[in-house]
Structure formats: C-alpha cells, structure tokens
Amino acid sequence: MDLGIRGKRALVCASSKGLGRGCAEALAEAGVDLVLNARGVEALEATAAAIRARYQVDVVTVAGDITSEAGRAAVLDKGPFDILVTNAGGPPPGLWSDWGREDFIKALDANMLTPIALMQAVLPGMMAKGWGRVVNITSVSVKAPVAVLGLSNSARAGLTGFVAGTARQVAGKGVTINNLLPGIHATDRAIALDGAVVKARGISMEEAISERSATIPAGRYGTAAEFGAACAFLCSQHAGFIVGQNVLLDGGATNTTL
Ligand code: NAP
16 A cells, blocks of 8 residues: 655654664555664664665664653754654553652653653644644553553553543644554563563563463564554655554453443
C-alpha cells in the first residue's frame, strides 16, 4: 500500500533503538525524511547511516536528552515537521511504596510533560498547513496497570487524558493525534525488565522469556518492525479519520473485549 506520505518530514524521538527505531524505519520505507534523536551518539549515528543507506531518505540526527528543555529545543530547531512521533525511555520498575515526589516528577517529565511540550510546539504549524500526524508511544499500562510499573501507569495515564481532549480540538485542521500502546516487544527495554525477573527469581533469561511469552496469546514478543508498520499507517494519508485512539499492540495479552 502506498502510504501517501513520501517527501513529508518527521521527528521521531528516542529512535536509535527499539520501538522508536522501528517507527523511523517504517516511515523511511514510506519515503519520509527524518530527524532522529537519542542521547547516545554512537548508536544514533549508526542507525541514521543504516536508514540513509537502505531507504535513500534525508536523515538528520540530534543527540540529546528529549526529556530536557535543551534537548527538546535542539530537535525542534530542525523543524518544521509534518509528523511527530514522541517517545522516551520508560521509568524504572519498583513497588508502589518505593517512590517519592522526585521519582514521580522525573516520570511525569519523561512520559507525560515531554510529549505534551513537543505537541504544543508542533501543532500550530501543522494546523496552519492543514495536515499533520502525531503518534505517541505510550504503553499497555494505560489499559491495564503493570504492577511493577507504577510510575509508568501514572505518567502515561496523564498523557492519555491530554491527548483525548486535544486530538478532538485539532482534528478539524487535518491533524490527527493517536497513541500506540506497546505490550511486550523484543527490545532492550524488555530485556532489562526480564533481567530484573532473572535477578529476583534466580531463573535463566530463557526461562524468563519463555514464561512471559506463555502469557501472550500470540505466544511471542512483538517486533519493532511490526510496531513501526502500525505507526507508519497511523501517519499515512489513509488514517485521517482515526482520531484520539489508543491502539494496543500486545499479541492479545490484555484480556478485554474492547
Ligand atoms: P529501548 O529499546 O530501550 O530504546 C529506547 C530508545 O530511546 C533508545 O534509542 C534510547 O537511546 C532512546 N532514549 C531513551 N531515553 C531517552 C531520552 N531521555 N532522550 C532521548 N532518547 C532516549 O526501549 P523501547 O523498548 O523501544 O521502549 C520505548 C518506549 O516504549 C519506552 O517508553 C518503554 O517504556 C515503552 N514500552 C516498551 C515496551 C516493550 O516491551 N519494549 C512495552 C511497553 C512500553 P539512548 O539511551 O542512547 O538515549
């Protein structure tokens, strides 16, 4: 399918690895020029070089922490953008009793206030042009809380509320905002969470992955490529009537009817 977005320009945050990279690759395959961001320069440049070589699109890199004001200013300086994919690292696991105010502020900054600030920066330009696409990478924890990820449960719920209201205020100008909710995907983040289980329970990594896979009806972890393809579709010309939705990609793991 031709996604109809060849020649558009996208900012994909936190995109040197994992789900962000999956989104960047799928957009590049559709002919979208990219601004990529991550803190680590080496992986960022390697990803940019691989994407340029494979898809022949223009790729600009901005190394920096997207959760900082300076990091956001640096990526926004490379605008304007037709497409925005927000993303950042997820908060650490723990128990509900572990966290104090500073932990919550950090999680809110990364997974709620940063995507909101980025949207506030790019939406006016998209609305003026009469076309824009925003996809926020959130989490399955928005639909069903993950016990050890209380910080994520909290911060992402706040972002979801903001998007629900805002998406309906900008849709009339040709701009859509939607959220993609990853369940377990085979990325460094999943490996880190599995590593915590290995440590806590004294089992092997293979056992941890096999146990977790058994809780997913699809019987496996998702891939960054599958995730990216869903993102690229939400950014396509065909998705203009999909507004303010929370799309779950979890292999059926969340046992709900709707
Ligand atoms: P990942 O494999 O660890 O990749 C994270 C990417 O983001 C890397 O490129 C990393 O590069 C970059 N990054 C992290 N923090 C950043 C920051 N502050 N500023 C700029 N770049 C940053 O993670 P992932 O699995 O793709 O997860 C992406 C998001 O989805 C996370 O918020 C995660 O919590 C959420 N999620 C993932 C899963 C899953 O199963 N994978 C499930 C539910 C939710 P640098 O470290 O070099 O900055």
